[in-house]
Amino acid sequence: MNQAEILVSGATGRTGGIAIDELLKMGRRVRAYVRTDDDRAAALRQRGVDIAVGDFTDINDIRAAMEGIRSAYFLHPIAPGIIGAAAYFAQAAKEAGVTAIVNMSQISARRESKSHAAQDHWVSERVFDWSGVPTTHLRPTFFADWLVYPHFAKEIWATKKIEFPFGNGRHAPIAADDQGRVIAHVLANPEGHGGKTYALHGPVEMNHTEIAEAMSEVLGARIEYAPTSIEEFQIKMENVYRFPPFLTQHLVEVAQNYRDGVFSGTNDVIEKITGKPPLSVQQFVEQNRAVFA
Numbered sequence: 001m002n003q004a005e006i007l008v009s010g011a012t013g014r015t016g017g018i019a020i021d022e023l024l025k026m027g028r029r030v031r032a033y034v035r036t037d038d039d040r041a042a043a044l045r046q047r048g049v050d051i052a053v054g055d056f057t058d059i060n061d062i063r064a065a066m067e068g069i070r071s072a073y074f075l076h077p078i079a080p081g082i083i084g085a086a087a088y089f090a091q092a093a094k095e096a097g098v099t100a101i102v103n104m105s106q107i108s109a110r111r112e113s114k115s116h117a118a119q120d121h122w123v124s125e126r127v128f129d130w131s132g133v134p135t136t137h138l139r140p141t142f143f144a145d146w147l148v149y150p151h152f153a154k155e156i157w158a159t160k161k162i163e164f165p166f167g168n169g170r171h172a173p174i175a176a177d178d179q180g181r182v183i184a185h186v187l188a189n190p191e192g193h194g195g196k197t198y199a200l201h202g203p204v205e206m207n208h209t210e211i212a213e214a215m216s217e218v219l220g221a222r223i224e225y226a227p228t229s230i231e232e233f234q235i236k237m238e239n240v241y242r243f244p245p246f247l248t249q250h251l252v253e254v255a256q257n258y259r260d261g262v263f264s265g266t267n268d269v270i271e272k273i274t275g276k277p278p279l280s281v282q283q284f285v286e287q288n289r290a291v292f293a
Contacts, residue, residue, distance in 0.1 A: 018180025134194025
C-alpha cells in the first residue's frame with residue numbers, strides 16, 4: 001500500500017466515487033476500501049488510488065486498510081449488519097490512530113424510528129460517538145438520484161408519471177454529487193467538524209408536483225406527479241422491483257416519515273463546507289438527461 005492518508009469505503013458507489021474524484025482534485029492520497037479487486041478497482045488504481053480489499057465482516061481486513069490513515073469515510077448499504085460494521089470500523093480506526101471519521105447516516109435516523117434501518121443508523125452514530133474517534137455524521141434528505149435510478153427512471157419516462165407514495169410532503173432533493181463533495185472536504189480538512197451532525201439538503205424545498213414540473217421544464221415532456229398509497233408502493237417494491245424485505249420495510253416507514261415532514265427543510269451546509277451551492281432539481285435532471293433518452 002502507498003502512503004495514503006484518507007480511506008474511502010463505498011468507493012465504487014455514488015457518494016464514495018464522487019468523494020474520491022474531489023479528493024484527487026485536491027491532490028490528496030486516497031485508499032479505496034472495496035469488496036472485490038475488479039475492473040472498477042483497477043480503474044481507480046490507474047488513477048493513483050491505493051486499493052484495499054475486504055468487507056465490514058472482518059475487523060482484521062478493516063484494520064489493515066486503516067494503516068497510515070488519518071481520516072476515513074464509512075458507508076454501509078441499507079441492509080442488516082450496520083451496527084456490527086460500525087463497531088469494527090470504529091475499533092479499527094482507534095487502533096490505527098485515525099483522527100477523523102465521516103459517517104453517512106440518514107435524516108430519518110432516530111431512536112424511535114419504526115424503520116429498522118433508520119434506527120440502526122441512529123445506533124451506529126452512537127457507536128462512533130462512544131469510540132472517542134471524532135466523527136462527523138451526515139444526514140441527507142432524499143437523494144435527487146431517486147429520479148434517475150434505473151427502476152424508477154425507466155418507469156417515469158415510459159408513463160410520464162412520478163408514482164411515489166409521498167402525498168404532498170416536501171423536501172429539498174440532494175444530489176449524490178453534492179454529498180460526495182461534502183464528504184471529501186470534511187475528510188481533507190476535518191478540523192472543526194468532529195462531533196457535528198449535518199443535515200444535508202438541496203437548495204429548494206419542493207413537493208413532488210413541483211419536482212415533476214421541474215423535470216418537465218428540462219426534458220420538454222409533460223411529466224406529472226401521480227401519488228400512490230404506501231400500500232400500493234409496498235406491493236410494487238415486493239413484486240415488481242423485487243427489493244429485499246429489509247429495504248422494503250425501511251422505505252414503507254420513511255414514506256410515512258416523509259408525509260409527516262421528517263425529510264423537509266433546507267439549509268446552506270453544502271455551500272458553507274464546499275464553497276459551492278448544491279445542484280437544483282433542474283440542474284440535476286439536465287446533468288442526467290441521457291437517462292431519459
